[in-house]
Amino acid sequence: MAAIDTTGLTKRYGQLTAVDDLDLTVEEGEVFGFLGPNGAGKSTTINMLLDFARPTAGSATVLGYDIRDEADAISPRVGVLPEGFDIYPRLSGRRHIEFAIETKAADDDPAVLLDRVGLSAEDAARPAGDYSKGMRQRLATGMALVGDPDLLIMDEPSSGLDPHGIREMQELVRTEAERGTTVFFSSHILEHVEAVCDRVGVLNEGALVAVDTIEGLRESIGGGATMELTLADSADPGADVVDSIAGVSGVTASGRTLECTITDPAAKAGVVTALDDAGVTIRDMRIEDVSLESLFTTLTNGEGQTETETGSARETATASAMESEVAE
Numbered sequence: 001m002a003a004i005d006t007t008g009l010t011k012r013y014g015q016l017t018a019v020d021d022l023d024l025t026v027e028e029g030e031v032f033g034f035l036g037p038n039g040a041g042k043s044t045t046i047n048m049l050l051d052f053a054r055p056t057a058g059s060a061t062v063l064g065y066d067i068r069d070e071a072d073a074i075s076p077r078v079g080v081l082p083e084g085f086d087i088y089p090r091l092s093g094r095r096h097i098e099f100a101i102e103t104k105a106a107d108d109d110p111a112v113l114l115d116r117v118g119l120s121a122e123d124a125a126r127p128a129g130d131y132s133k134g135m136r137q138r139l140a141t142g143m144a145l146v147g148d149p150d151l152l153i154m155d156e157p158s159s160g161l162d163p164h165g166i167r168e169m170q171e172l173v174r175t176e177a178e179r180g181t182t183v184f185f186s187s188h189i190l191e192h193v194e195a196v197c198d199r200v201g202v203l204n205e206g207a208l209v210a211v212d213t214i215e216g217l218r219e220s221i222g223g224g225a226t227m228e229l230t231l232a233d234s235a236d237p238g239a240d241v242v243d244s245i246a247g248v249s250g251v252t253a254s255g256r257t258l259e260c261t262i263t264d265p266a267a268k269a270g271v272v273t274a275l276d277d278a279g280v281t282i283r284d285m286r287i288e289d290v291s292l293e294s295l296f297t298t299l300t301n302g303e304g305q306t307e308t309e310t311g312s313a314r315e316t317a318t319a320s321a322m323e324s325e326v327a328e
């Protein structure tokens, strides 16, 4: 049984189609990242899955239950971290957790949940109105975990968290997945998604434009890596050597620098070996994966360009690891 299964799911607000004919399956136990720039329709999709918004057309099941007719069976088994979570300013963090436990008729220990989301006993005793944005996010996550849900739906879970908090959130998602929980979370920050997701779906202007692993997406847009080699002498002879290697394209030589685009990962070693065979000495080497921004930008026609956070997922490799292959 799929954890989430949508068929032609559509939501229109007047002339605006917020979600357009969405066919999406999230398997049980998967960590699935729902990506898209602002206004892509991520929250609207989540709201329909949770019966907070009625679809204009199409259908969906969550944990095997129909979202319209069996919403009551869904809610006890789903933990939700909503976008823009509202707190009760005067109630303590702990009281929020207790409230969630009572509402779900669950038997969780509030202290355990608070600990899992990194809120200390002292912080938990303070009024939630005094919390920072990140602490509120942790609190909301703790409330979502009440009742050991089978499916965790998180709308922008890293929102407001500092880098340490983001890592903790990623760890928490992984731990939940190991416990067998399906995790479905939306984000427009690609690095957060890449770190934890088995697969991602990319939404743009309401339509699903891709569903794959991040690696699969990289391959599907033909983006491999860029290899930049610093040679001992002029790069011109080296350019002639690597130009004909399968899986290598766009070779440029400038001074002692040789740059080539790798479309097949296996070609990287081939480049080094071919240069070595030709007696070309490599002094240094850097490999840069196609950046997540460019991947996202390609898939969303540039709309996500300003929404990424930490820059490219750069993999820099010096030649040292492969130096043994290259006889000087």
Ligand SMILES: Nc1ncnc2c1ncn2[C@@H]1O[C@H](COP(=O)(O)OP(=O)(O)OP(=O)(O)O)[C@@H](O)[C@H]1O
Pocket: 013, 016, 017, 018, 036, 037, 038, 039, 040, 041, 042, 043, 044, 045, 083, 188
């Ligand atoms: N209640 C509503 N009435 C009218 N339009 C709406 C409503 N809710 C959402 N929309 C519109 O639907 C589109 C999708 O919005 P949605 O909030 O689902 O996007 P999102 O991908 O979650 O964006 P963000 O990353 O900014 O949260 C937007 O154009 C938004 O303005």
